[in-house]
Amino acid sequence: MNLPMKPSATNSPARFQLPSVAFFGRTMSEYLQMLALEQGQLRGLAILDVASGPGSFVAEALAVGLDVTGCDPLYDGDPEQITAQGKADIDACREQIRRNPEVLLYADIEAFYRDKYTALERFAADFTTRRNEGRYVAGALPSLPFANTSFDLVLTANLLMVYAPLEDGGMSQGTDFGLAFHLRAVEDLARVTKSELRISGMHTWKHPPERHPYCHPMMNRLEELGMRAELVQSHYDDGCSITNPACNQVLVARR
Numbered sequence: 373m374n375l376p377m378k379p380s381a382t383n384s385p386a387r388f389q390l391p392s393v394a395f396f397g398r399t400m401s402e403y404l405q406m407l408a409l410e411q412g413q414l415r416g417l418a419i420l421d422v423a424s425g426p427g428s429f430v431a432e433a434l435a436v437g438l439d440v441t442g443c444d445p446l447y448d449g450d451p452e453q454i455t456a457q458g459k460a461d462i463d464a465c466r467e468q469i470r471r472n473p474e475v476l477l478y479a480d481i482e483a484f485y486r487d488k489y490t491a492l493e494r495f496a497a498d499f500t501t502r503r504n505e506g507r508y509v510a511g512a513l514p515s516l517p518f519a520n521t522s523f524d525l526v527l528t529a530n531l532l533m534v535y536a537p538l539e540d541g542g543m544s545q546g547t548d549f550g551l552a553f554h555l556r557a558v559e560d561l562a563r564v565t566k567s568e569l570r571i572s573g574m575h576t577w578k579h580p581p582e583r584h585p586y587c588h589p590m591m592n593r594l595e596e597l598g599m600r601a602e603l604v605q606s607h608y609d610d611g612c613s614i615t616n617p618a619c620n621q622v623l624v625a626r627r
């Protein structure tokens with residue numbers, strides 16, 4: 373499955389912006405911190421990670437006996453090719469971060485990059501051996517290939533909000549991931565969720581970051597669907613928390 377193509381990258385240093393969704397992932401430790409979860413909360417749950425990418429959450433969670441499935445449009449790809457794409461996308465993101473030091477400020481940028489390469493290595497090893505075991509499923513929002521209420525806990529990080537168009541506070545040069553997409557996406561995430569849904573990163577990617585304009589419309593849609601939605605503080609350093617820690621929140625919706 374191919375991702376929607378967007379116009380090619382510009383050289384503008386003015387804004388952090390990407391021509392398409394990066395295949396760029398985090399370690400399990402980063403993931404838990406980002407989504408304000410403890411590993412102990414995950415035992416015994418059927419968990420789905422949507423837009424799972426080359427993060428190592430699925431690989432590491434399976435290794436400690438958790439019941440996790442990852443879903444990403446690129447999971448029907450060849451392991452070598454998507455791993456190469458993962459490396460190229462880390463390099464492209466590094467370049468964008470280098471050009472926009474005023475937008476993204478990390479407490480330890482080298483540790484941030486090290487974690488990305490570690491996650492990619494762990495993902496690549498696990499995806500290569502396990503891709504036919506049903507733990508890495510090719511699929512995309514807003515039409516996930518799962519039955520209603522299939523998973524106790526559904527997670528998604530670093531797709532929604534982040535890839536909103538530039539004018540709406542995201543990083544996308546294109547407009548594929550506008551508000552209409554986000555509302556359809558949360559409807560589908562709610563559809564596959566039995567108990568709890570967590571969506572990371574409720575802030576814009578401008579300096580200084582602010583509450584994302586899609587955050588409340590998404591919460592309202594989840595409430596209309598019968599879920600109770602709230603914002604919970606995250607302490608993950610995603611490059612924005614130094615300038616506005618209050619924005620670093622996770623949307624948690626429960627049935």
Ligand SMILES: C[S@@+](CC[C@H](N)C(=O)[O-])C[C@H]1O[C@@H](n2cnc3c(N)ncnc32)[C@H](O)[C@@H]1O
Nearest residue numbers: 393396397398423424425427512513529530531
């Ligand atoms: C930046 S990565 C996030 C990876 C991981 N969730 C993390 O936070 O480390 C974004 C992922 O979204 C995937 N993606 C792109 N379009 C998507 C869609 N419509 N539905 C689900 N995933 C999508 C990409 O393939 C990519 O792997």
